[in-house]
Amino acid sequence: MFEPILKRVENALGATVTRVSGNAMAAIPLLVAFGFALAAATYWANDELGPLYGNLAIAGAFLVVALIAFTYARRREAVQQARASAELAALTEASPMTAISRALQSSNVSQALYDLAKNAAPGAAKSAARAAIREAPRNLPLLIGAGLGLMAASRLVNAWTNGRRH
Incomplete structure (x- = not known):
């Protein structure tokens, strides 16, 4: 009776560990590449727009990216919350206490x-x-x-x- 619940938890933990370790291995080269791209973009913006407006343009670009990421994360969290509520309702129906x-x-x-x-x-x-x-x-x-x-x-x-x- 408890085996499906334990198996589900075990599979979820295994998938999370695999995903986190894969993300960690990809994060280091990605951060290095992002640093070089940011340096090049800053150099170009300062050369084309001047130091003040170039740095403001880079800051504005980061602000737009942050707002997009924030909106995406909130929407994803709401979807995940709805899915978790539905799964909890299904598990409650099949729970040992029921x-x-x-x-x-x-x-x-x-x-x-x-x-x-x-x-x-x-x-x-x-x-x-x-x-x-x-x-x-x-x-x-x-x-x-x-x-x-x-x-x-x-x-x-x-x-x-x-x-x-x-």
């Missing part, structure tokens, strides 16, 4: 809850096992450190008590 609420309202509550648990358990167990296996290598140094710390603490307690048991 299923539990429906089960509680049924005529045979105990059977409905039993069926709900029976259908949800394999997917939830599979998702939990995948998450545990995926996170285990990252937490391995922490687990080893905790084990070594407990071993050292037990030896210190043993040394302080001279091996006596309480």
Whole structure:
């Protein structure tokens, strides 16, 4: 029951990481090229229009670009917000709480809850096992450190008590 939601989150995170890393790799040469183009445009504008009007022309061009980018970002944000609201409504319809609420309202509550648990358990167990296996290598140094710390603490307690048991 939770598996489609977890899969959707996993896919969204993977796509975001891929997109951000690709954008970061393209951003550095793009910024260098933009710097050279800006220097050339400033040189040309200052040569053609003079220092005052040339710099004002460059500033005006950047102002127009900023306004266009701002308008585009606001429109894109509104579209994304509408899409997210629609997806949330769809997920709410298929959410576990909705299923539990429906089960509680049924005529045979105990059977409905039993069926709900029976259908949800394999997917939830599979998702939990995948998450545990995926996170285990990252937490391995922490687990080893905790084990070594407990071993050292037990030896210190043993040394302080001279091996006596309480």
